Amino acid sequence: MSSPQGRFRAGAKKLDRLVLTTVEAHGKHLFYRWENQSLLHVHLGLYGKFRSHPCPPPKPQGAVRLRIVGDAHAFDLNGPTICEIISSERLEILCRRLGPDPLRRDADPEQVWQRIRKSRASIGALLLDQSVISGVGNVYRAEVLFVNQIHPNRWGKSLSEQEFGAIWETLYQWLRIGVKYNRIITAHSKQRGKPGRLNGAERLLVYKKIHCPDCGAEIKSWELGSRKIYACDFCQN
DNA sequence: AAGAATGTTATGTA
DNA sequence: CTACATAACATTCT
Numbered sequence: 363m364s365s366p367q368g369r370f371r372a373g374a375k376k377l378d379r380l381v382l383t384t385v386e387a388h389g390k391h392l393f394y395r396w397e398n399q400s401l402l403h404v405h406l407g408l409y410g411k412f413r414s415h416p417c418p419p420p421k422p423q424g425a426v427r428l429r430i431v432g433d434a435h436a437f438d439l440n441g442p443t444i445c446e447i448i449s450s451e452r453l454e455i456l457c458r459r460l461g462p463d464p465l466r467r468d469a470d471p472e473q474v475w476q477r478i479r480k481s482r483a484s485i486g487a488l489l490l491d492q493s494v495i496s497g498v499g500n501v502y503r504a505e506v507l508f509v510n511q512i513h514p515n516r517w518g519k520s521l522s523e524q525e526f527g528a529i530w531e532t533l534y535q536w537l538r539i540g541v542k543y544n545r546i547i548t549a550h551s552k553q554r555g556k557p558g559r560l561n562g563a564e565r566l567l568v569y570k571k572i573h574c575p576d577c578g579a580e581i582k583s584w585e586l587g588s589r590k591i592y593a594c595d596f597c598q599n
Numbered sequence: 600a601a602g603a604a605t606g607t608t609a610t611g612t613a
Numbered sequence: 614c615t616a617c618a619t620a621a622c623a624t625t626c627t
Contacts, residue, residue: 390606407606409625425624441624443606483617491617492607501605546605569605588619589606 389463389496391444391456400447403456404428407443463497464533465541471530478518478526485521486514487587489529498533501569504592505548506532508568513598514591549575568592 381397394402404410419436422429428439439445448456461477462469477494478485488494489503498506507514510528512521539547547565568574571581574594583592 405607407623408604409606409623411625443608443623481616487617490606499605590604 387463387497388457388466389460389492390499391460391496393453401450401453402428403444403446403448403453404439404442405444407441410442411440413438413440459493461491461493461495464495464530465497465537471527474530475523475526478521479523481518483518484515484586485512485518486591488518490587490589497537500589500591501546501566502533502536502548503589504569505546505567506536508593508598509548511598513595514586514593568594 380400382394383397384393384395386393386395390405392404392406394404396402415436415438417431417434417436419429419431419438422438423440425441426438427442427445428437430437462471462473464471474495478488481488481494483491486503486507489498489506490500504514506529509532510525512525512529536546536548545565549565549567568581569592571592573579574581574597576597577594579594579596581592582595583590585591
């Protein structure tokens with residue numbers, strides 16, 4: 363996040379010379395541990411954003427929930443769903459209800475599979491269920507089902523173990539690419555060079571697309587698990 | 600300038 | 614009890 367040293371203000375609290383000791387992510391929940399033992403929990407939600415400023419930072423713009431000021435740089439946290447100081451008990455409760463995160467070393471895909479194989483819920487809904495698997499999100503959900511040719515409406519229990527294995531493996535690879543380039547990239551063009559150079563339209567396969575990149579058919583979209591899903595009825599079944 | 604959105608949880612129902 | 618579906622919330626961007 364920021365330089366690990368800085369001042370830090372949260373709500374009525376203003377703390378001096380805090381030093382960041384560890385940063386950890388579990389799914390989309392972020393946890394910042396500070397030297398004074400305090401624990402900051404952040405969830406960006408749909409539009410939360412960290413913004414960097416040179417010092418001295420300008421007046422806070424919009425919903426700034428947190429400002430960290432170092433010697434040379436400052437960071438604002440705008441519009442997160444969650445920004446709170448929590449106890450370690452709360453941290454434990456939070457993490458206990460989160461399913462495995464493919465990016466984490468401690469992630470056990472078998473746990474996810476055991477939930478999916480017994481479920482009558484659609485695989486599309488299951489991939490967004492944070493107690494089943496965490497960190498996927500709406501874009502990767504559409505993309506991972508497309509590339510593995512699995513229809514979002516299929517029941518979890520209809521998937522083969524091999525199909526689930528392929529989903530997990532794809533997510534594992536893609537999420538790492540996402541971290542590396544700091545953006546979601548699922549389409550890899552051989553022509554265009556580095557994925558970092560792809561524009562928004564090029565770097566995804568089905569999400570918000572009109573036509574299927576494989577067969578050219580119209581991409582269908584509908585609500586699934588209270589989010590919009592995109593799929594090709596011909597290539598995914 | 601209305602409405603969708605790269606998200607999650609609480610609550611209700613079968 | 615479990616497991617699903619739906620509503621509610623929050624702010625930004627187009």
